[in-house]
Amino acid sequence: MLAAAPAAVAQAPYPAKPIRLVVPFSAGSATDILARIIGTKMSEGGTYQVIVDNRPGAGGTLGATGVAKAAPDGYTLILVSVGHAINATLYPRLAYDTVKDFAPVSLVATVPNVLVVNAGSKYKSVHDLVTAARAAPGKLNFDSAGSGSSTHLSGEMFRMQAGIDIVHIPYKGTGEALTDVMAGRGDMMFAPTVSAMPFVRQGKLRALAVTTARRSSSLPDIPTVAESGLPGYAFDSWFGILAPAGTPKEIVDTLNAEIGKALAAPDVRERLAAQGAEPKRSSPQEFASYIQAEIGKLAPVIRQSGALAGQ
Incomplete structure (x- = not known):
């Protein structure tokens, strides 16, 4: 009986407990507002209980560091913004790898x-x-x-x-x-x-x-x-959800589908529109490619901007 217990635990349906959605900025920020809109909708059916956890500090890197080191079990997520891609260049000595230490789940919105x-x-x-x-x-x-x-x-x-x-x-x-x-x-x-x-x-x-x-x-x-008058100019303030690297693909896919349902809901779309946000679901693979492209696009702008001075 004792030997069978671990297998029973491993096969427990997901989610079996509340999901912590980390917001690396303070309450009331655009990231926080979007997290609460999506988290509330995901929690409505009773299967998911999403708890928003604000972990502000260091331009969003404090919360990201904690999530990068969290257990890859689907119970700790983070809602990041375009700042996640900016920080890859802005902070040369991050405590995590912006790409390798996270499993992209879905793009959520652009503003x-x-x-x-x-x-x-x-x-x-x-x-x-x-x-x-x-x-x-x-x-x-x-x-x-x-x-x-x-x-x-x-x-x-x-x-x-x-x-x-x-x-x-x-x-x-x-x-x-x-x-x-x-x-x-x-x-x-x-x-x-x-x-x-x-x-x-x-x-x-x-x-x-x-x-x-x-x-x-x-x-x-x-x-x-x-x-x-400036053809080719485009700058998106985007938001998306990441899990720690190593999170099982089936959990990532399950979360992606649930986020997609939330974003398709008329009341969610209405609330996002009130914030000037466009719902933008993506596949995990598309979001991974998007982040890497954003890092590459923004790096030369950051370097030429003078924002790296003193680091």
């Missing part, structure tokens, strides 16, 4: 940043900004939520592809940066839609373009940067 200026600004288009920057190198600035953030790197990519000289002004967060743009102290910002659009609707900011390759279904009237 465009939106290029905004003060509502009273004389700049009414991307063309206006680029023309002004070329006429007066180093005179225009762009605010960001901090060095190495997606708001910084989408601006750096804009600077590089437009061939212009604009000055980066890092802040300690999105709110502070947007406040200065609204006050006219900052010329522009590539801000998360969830943060910027309420002020656009209030008439405090003007939205010029979104950073994604295609127009956002949530913001169909706002053109992309690419169609506004």
